[in-house]
Amino acid sequence: xxxxxxxxxxxxxxxxxxxxxxxxxxxxxxxxxxxxxxxxxxxxxxxxxxxxxxxxxxxxxxxxxxxxxxxxxxxxxxxxxxxxxxxxxxxxxxxxxxxxxxxxxxxxxxxxxxxxxxxxxxxxxxxxxxxxxxxxxxxxxxxxxxxxxxxxxxxxxxxxxxxxxxxxxxxxxxxxxxxxxxxxxxxxxxxxxxxxxxxxxxxxxxxxxxxxxxxxxxxxxxxxxxxxxxxxxxxxxxxxxxxxxxxxxxxxxxxxxxxxxxxxxxxxxxxxxxxxxxxxxxxxxxxxxxxxxxxxxxxxxxxxxxxxxxxxxxxxxxxxxxxxxxx
Numbered sequence: 530x531x532x533x534x535x536x537x538x539x540x541x542x543x544x545x546x547x548x549x550x551x552x553x554x555x556x557x558x559x560x561x562x563x564x565x566x567x568x569x570x571x572x573x574x575x576x577x578x579x580x581x582x583x584x585x586x587x588x589x590x591x592x593x594x595x596x597x598x599x600x601x602x603x604x605x606x607x608x609x610x611x612x613x614x615x616x617x618x619x620x621x622x623x624x625x626x627x628x629x630x631x632x633x634x635x636x637x638x639x640x641x642x643x644x645x646x647x648x649x650x651x652x653x654x655x656x657x658x659x660x661x662x663x664x665x666x667x668x669x670x671x672x673x674x675x676x677x678x679x680x681x682x683x684x685x686x687x688x689x690x691x692x693x694x695x696x697x698x699x700x701x702x703x704x705x706x707x708x709x710x711x712x713x714x715x716x717x718x719x720x721x722x723x724x725x726x727x728x729x730x731x732x733x734x735x736x737x738x739x740x741x742x743x744x745x746x747x748x749x750x751x752x753x754x755x756x757x758x759x760x761x762x763x764x765x766x767x768x769x770x771x772x773x774x775x776x777x778x779x780x781x782x783x784x785x786x787x788x789x790x791x792x793x794x795x796x797x798x799x800x801x802x803x804x805x806x807x808x809x810x811x812x813x814x815x816x817x818x819x820x821x822x823x824x825x826x827x828x829x830x831x832x833x834x835x836x837x838x839x840x841x842x843x844x845x846x847x848x849x850x851x852x853x854x855x856x
Contacts, residue, residue: 568632570851575625578685579842580809580826582622587825594821596662602818610665617659626652642695653684669734678725688716689757705765715757715783722748751790751807757783771855783843790828803829811835
């Protein structure tokens with residue numbers, strides 16, 4: 530909480546400083562057709578946050594080893610007659626997010642403009658999963674294991690204060706084309722959350738016995754800073770003398786190379802908490818029915834683990850639409 534408050538304070542200080550730099554320019558050139566505009570825009574950014582999405586494949590692989598490959602092993606060994614699985618829902622990686630961005634813009638008399646803005650972006654995938662595994666023991670007897678997740682969620686948030694330079698050119702009376710470049714610090718956070726319930730039942734032709742019940746939750750959060758840059762263009766259509774509609778597209782490059790955070794896990798009556806630097810961990814799980822090698826993101830320290838740096842990549846193509854109001 531303290532770290533997030535400090536980040537917000539830094540963003541506010543930077544934004545106020547940029548506005549203070551723009552204001553004298555407007556006053557100095559007030560007689561030369563300079564204009565100040567407020568722009569409000571929103572849209573969608575396509576992205577792949579890199580190492581964070583590895584959690585999806587790693588969790589899928591572990592569940593496959595613990596249940597499907599295990600049941601196939603029991604059937605091959607003759608311990609059960611057969612088995613089947615009923616699966617609803619699936620884990621999904623983060624592929625894009627929504628954004629909102631206010632900008633304060635100063636248009637000079639020529640084709641150049643400068644602006645300062647703050648973009649807020651949020652991307653996430655949340656889902657509910659139900660997996661039911663049934664072992665046929667013979668004589669109508671069954672072992673049924675049910676594993677459900679509600680929710681299973683990955684999420685990313687980004688705050689990007691920036692300054693930009695714009696070059697505009699009028700095409701026809703009401704239409705303007707523009708190219709721009711923007712640069713600024715990137716403040717980002719990530720979150721992984723999985724809450725599950727597990728049930729084991731024994732069933733037969735004339736009975737149903739709840740053998741075991743369990744539930745738990747794991748959550749990890751982290752934040753860090755980096756640098757973001759954007760190159761793009763837009764078309765603008767004047768609606769009246771003060772108001773214009775714009776459509777923009779471009780490519781945003783933003784990366785955070787170091788994140789730190791906290792985590793917790795609750796299982797039955799026990800709770801574990803930890804804090805540390807986010808890493809990607811290589812883990813090998815060896816069982817009598819198979820071996821699994823998987824890589825997943827975590828901030829949980831583990832002595833002797835095979836870890837590598839965690840990278841949060843928020844780069845991708847984007848589309849924005851908005852309104853520009855002349856003040």
